[in-house]
Amino acid sequence: MPSSTAVSVHPFHDEGRPLSGAEMMRANPYRPWPARITSMTELTATETLFEFRLVDERIREAFRHEPGQFVELSLFGVGEAPISISSSPTKEGFIELCVRRTGRFTERLHQMQCGEIVGIRGPFGRGFPIDTMRGHDVLLVAGGLGIAPLRSLINNIHDERSDFGKVTIIYGSKNPGEVMFRNQFEMWKHRKDFELHLTVDHGDETWDGEVGLVTKPFEHLEIDPANTFGVLCGPPIMYRFVVQEMRKKNIPYDRIYMSFERHMKCGVGKCGHCQVGHQYCCIDGPVFNYWEAKNIQGSM
Ligand SMILES: Cc1cc2nc3c(=O)[nH]c(=O)nc-3n(C[C@H](O)[C@H](O)[C@H](O)COP(=O)(O)OP(=O)(O)OC[C@H]3O[C@@H](n4cnc5c(N)ncnc54)[C@H](O)[C@@H]3O)c2cc1C
Structure with missing residues (x-):
């Protein structure tokens, strides 16, 4: 396609003015x-x-x-x-x-x-309820490619840092070669306004972080359950175990949010590809709170 692929004919509103x-x-x-x-x-x-x-x-x-x-x-x-x-x-x-x-x-x-x-x-789709999270602590847990959507939230919190309380990030990968955005996180390791835990299932000689599943850092995590939102995204197997850990820390179910991937096509709730029960993943999600997620068959 040529580089001048701009819209050449400007569509018009019923009132005659160009559409915004x-x-x-x-x-x-x-x-x-x-x-x-x-x-x-x-x-x-x-x-x-x-x-x-x-x-x-x-x-x-x-x-x-x-x-x-x-x-x-x-x-x-x-x-x-x-x-x-x-x-x-x-x-x-x-x-x-x-x-x-x-x-x-x-x-x-x-x-x-x-x-x-x-x-x-x-x-x-429906994203993370960032405005509801303002003024609260946030615990973000990403596994593997789950860091892709969570990075948008993490960077948003970073850019508006004073709007949030304590921010804890746990990001787990299979091995050091699979850690994404490593430079950004290496720099954040020394920041006092983010508590960061990078974990790998299998370490090597280049890795000086934690070795273990993404749930391991929960062992020594200090959480104020009355004030914390839990957010997670990762491979399906991770959800049940991370939610269990969040519950052990007494984070209420209705403050736990997660993002799901389902096969989808239209993105606007018409084709039915991503329908699970009465919900369409593309418009009701991909972010759901715990109670909504529980109704999505096989996901919890
Ligand atoms: C809401 C949502 C957000 C997503 N975000 C990302 C993202 O940030 N980065 C990214 O790399 N991928 C993301 N995906 C998955 C991405 O859409 C698929 O990887 C892609 O469609 C695969 O196409 P393909 O032709 O390369 O592979 P295919 O040959 O079609 O499939 C390869 C593998 O990917 C799986 N797959 C195919 N389509 C999907 C799908 N829609 N959802 C989940 N798995 C799928 C297949 O089951 C198969 O295992 C997202 C999916 C959804 C629904």
Whole structure:
């Protein structure tokens, strides 16, 4: 696609005025908007952080998201996939997505170059209730690729740090080679306003952090249960055990939030691909509180 992929004909409102960027996005939620890959940072052997800029200035300015929301990313001629937004809403003008190479779509994305054009529609779904969390302590637990959506929340909290109480981050990976955003977290190790626990299941000679499952740091964690929100995202097996640990620390069930991945297509609650019981993961989630998550079959 040529680099001048801007919207050339400006659609008009019934009243005759041009549509704003937000109205254009709302008018057709199925329309992918052209976005340029502006940077690619290899994080691990299988994960890359992509930065995208929406080509149309009005769409770029109107694009606002909450931490925990996702976009539908299209590669023209290949397909479309839901991917969590990994950048903080406090950073405007670009969107970062952290993508693991797993199959045809993600393989093709990893082969692309800076400057190439993709399609983005969204943001979709319900994110983490960051405004409700303000004024409280937050305990964030990420396992593996679960750091992708949690990074948006972590960086948002970082940028508005005085709005939150104690912030504890536990991030577990299988081995040191799979730790993403290692530079950022290495720097944060020395900060007094974040309590950070990096764990790996299997250490090596390069690793001086904790070795054990992501639940291990709970053994010596000091939590004020009356004032803490628990947030988690990771592989399905992790949820039950992390929730158990949060409960042992007396964090109330209704202050525990988690993000789920379900196979989904439309992103707007129409196609039914992600329906579980009476809920649609794409519009009722992907973030659910404990009670809602309990109703999602097989997830807890
Ligand atoms: C709300 C949401 C947010 C997501 N966020 C991210 C993200 O931030 N980074 C990222 O790398 N991936 C994310 N995914 C998963 C991503 O959509 C899939 O990895 C992608 O669609 C795989 O496409 P593929 O053609 O490369 O692989 P395929 O060949 O289609 O599948 C490869 C593997 O991925 C699994 N998979 C395929 N589609 C999905 C899906 N929709 N959800 C979960 N697993 C899937 C398959 O079961 C298979 O095991 C997210 C999924 C959802 C639903």
